[in-house]
Every structure is written in structure tokens, then in C-alpha cells.
Amino acid sequence: MTCVVDARELRYRYPGHHEALCGIDLRVEHGERVALLGPNGAGKTTFMMHLNGLLLGEGELEVAGLRVGKDTLKALRASVGVVFQDPDDQLFMPTVREDVAFGPLNMGLDHSEVSKRTEQALGKVRMMHVVDRPPYQLSMGERRRVAIATVLAMEPSLLVLDEPSANLDPRARRELLEVLETIDRTMIVTTHDLPLAAELCERAVILAAGRIVADGPCHDVLADTELLMAHDLELPAGFDLGAIRRRPRERSAAIVHEHA
């Protein structure tokens, strides 16, 4: 079975800075939802930017069956959908429709296919009603969902979300979580929002100072209070992990089967 992400000894150093990634080894299988946890400056965003070749580090990295390098960038960006932390960085076109169509048009699809994908993607995040509005008129929660639609329209095999619940009020966060739970994609979610990770992901990886320090079932990792504290992470006071009823994950089984 092929995997979606296969990183071996991945290293990266920002010019003039210390090493941001110090040898990452990570495999993500089809259908998995992985929470990438860690304090600020741990290298989460740096790692995320390697997944679609925005940064090119040393070591080996294969994503969606493609070896990451200058020659595979075009195909890579069609296969890996990255949703950035600030939706204002992601939504730059004058209307929501044009923004969601931006990726599919860059892929060279014809206009009828682009319109179909635009509507499907907006339908999936329940934002079809804002299709002709400019992004700046939307609330933060709406912008975040439209930002997700902009990459869903490219039908990527891997969805990467950077801090998806940052700056959202509880209701917008809940709506976002409901939307994410319906999306059938392999997902990597970088976040500090541990309850979100517990609800959405079955696996958690902790990154600290550019290294992976923990990797296992999400609930086991989050139940290890000492491990969390050692890496500046903590669940909200009184949060009961056992209270989160995980839904059956037939979805993942279907995707795994498809790619087996």
C-alpha cells in the first residue's frame, strides 16, 4: 500500500537561523487524519510548507506518490491542498466564486468543470450562499470555510490545515469541526487546539524543536499529561477526553481500500 506522506530524515534551515527541522521521519497512510501538535516555533508550519514544495529541505520527502522537488511542483500543488492560518492570506480574489475557481483554473480544467467543482466545494463547506460576495464581507468563520473550499475544489489527495480553529468563536469552531468531519480526505492538521485534535484526528504527532517526540493514537498522546507539559501543551482545565464520543470511521476504511 502506498502512503500519502513519507518523510525520511527531512531537514531544513532558514537562511541565517538555527535548524527548523532536524531530521523528521513521518509516514501518513491514506485516509488518516493526523494532528501535528507542538508549541510555537516547533517547526509545524515549516514542515507543512515542505508538503507542497513551498520550501525544499534536505533528506527525502514523498507526498501523494511524488518525490518533492522542483520538477514535480505543478503536480504536487494539485495533489496537496494547503489551508493557511489567516484566511485573508488565502482569499485574494474579488469574489468568493473567483477565489474558489482560482486553483482549478490553474490546473487547466475547462470552464464547465471549474464551475461544477466550485459549486461542489462551496456546497461541502456549506457556503454556497456567499458565492458572489467579496471575501472581506464574510465573518472569520465563513472566511475559514471558504478558504477550505478553495483547496477542496482542486480535489487534492492530501488536505493540510494550519491552525484551522485560530481566532474562531465557539460557534464558528463547532461549525468548522462539523464541516471537517464530513470531508473524506487524508488530513494533516497543525494545531494548538487539543480538544479539536481529539475530536477530529485519530493520530497525533508532537513536534518539538524540529524533531518528532511523540507519535501515536490521538487519545493516548493527549492523555499523557507529563508528555504534554514537557512540550508546552495542555488540555483545557477539566477537559474530559473520555467524554468525546468518536464516530465510526467507515470513511477511512473506504479510502484505505480504494488506495490499497
Add this chain to the structure above:
Amino acid sequence: MSGLCNHSLELTGLAGAPDSRAHHLDPRAKIVGLLSITIVAVSAPLEFWPVYAVCLAVLGAYAAVARVRPRDVWRRVRVVLPLVLVVGALVPFVRKGGAAYDLGLLTAHAAGLEVCLAVSAKAIIGTLSAALLGMTTTFPAVLRGLEALRVPRLFVLIAAFMYRYLFVIVEEMGRMRAALVSRGYNPRNALQAGPMGRMATAMFLRTFSRGERVYHAMLARGYDGTMPQLVPLSFGRVDAGFIAAVLLVIVPLRLIEVAP
């Protein structure tokens, strides 16, 4: 969205009856038609003032077709017009020639007065044209029209980004201003304007790094240097008719140089 943003940018967007014939014209027809009016007016010297009158009449007819209320027109032109008119009003006191009128401390001259009248008439016509274009055409449509008229893509792209991020920057400025005021900053004279300069520097640095993040988000969705276009424009007979009608009324008048 902050109140400040709504307040400062409420004068953008359509006005009048969105289903009017003027609103439905192809943006290229409106850009060419209204720009021709401005060019003809600006190129006409004061002694051919009937040209100004006809230009104003054409603009009035266009506004009537678009069912734009005079109040809406006034609310928009009053933002720009006073600045231009103030400059025009200074000319009679600076430019010498012709009869002199003693006004106590200052002396106005006839030659300067003529320049003042010509500048004011041209400014009014130019501002009205631009305001009417903005009231009958959405900004994205204006951008598409400019692109179709072969305006260099880089300029159109810069205009599109300025429009998109204007709202984000205004919000950011509002927040920074609120932060200054809430720490007791209340400048009484120019010497206390230092923090405003530092605020401008911070704004520059923030917008610079945002530019880089937006570019990354564009690359992540397959951007390769050319902006894809979603909705092709359609230029019909009515559009050609509009341009022909405008040009037929104003151009001959300008060419034969009708003087009263």
C-alpha cells in the same frame, strides 16, 4: 468586521437600480465611454465651454438611465472634489494677467480666474465620470474590463490586490489606532506625531510580510504568473451602440471647436 471599516469604505459598490440598462452594459463599453467624456472635457479649453455643458448633459442622461440618486452621486464626489477645487481656487491669486480684482489682503486676476473655472469644470466632469462608473459597475467587472482592454496585466493585478487588501489594511489601522488611543495617546501638535510614523512603519512591515504569505498561498494553488479568468465578457450591439452614441455626441463638438 470593525465599525471603522464599514464606515470608511461604505462609499464603494453599486448604487442606483442594479437591473438598469447602464448597469448591464459590458464594462469595456462603460470604461471607454466614460473615459472618452473625461478626455474630451480635459482637452477642451475654457472658451469652448459648451463642450463641458454637453459632457455634463451626457453624464446626467447616463445617471438618469442608471437611476442613480443625486444624493448618492454627491456623497461620492464630495470625497474627492473639495481637494481638487481647493487647488483650483488658489490659482486666481497666484496666476497674474488680465484685469485685477482687489479683495483686501489678496488680489485675484482674470487670467487665473479663467484657469480656475476650467480646472473646476474638468475636475467635476472627471470625478463624475469615475463616480458613475463605480456606481454602475462592480470593481471586479472594472478589472476584467481593463484586462480585456489590454491594460498590462501587472497593473490590473496591482489594482485588484489594492482593492482586496484595502479592507484588511483599514481594519488593521483601526486596531493599531485603537491600541494607541487606549494607552492615552492624544497628539496635540506636530511634535507628538512620532508614534504615527512608527505606526506607518509597522504597517509597511506587516503588509510586506502579508504580501509574501499571499504569494505563498497563490503558489500553493498552482499560480504560475498568469491570472486565470473565470467569466468571459460579452460585448454586444447595445455596448457598441453606447460607445457610438457617446462618441457621436461629444467628439464632433470638440473637433469643430464650438465657441459661443
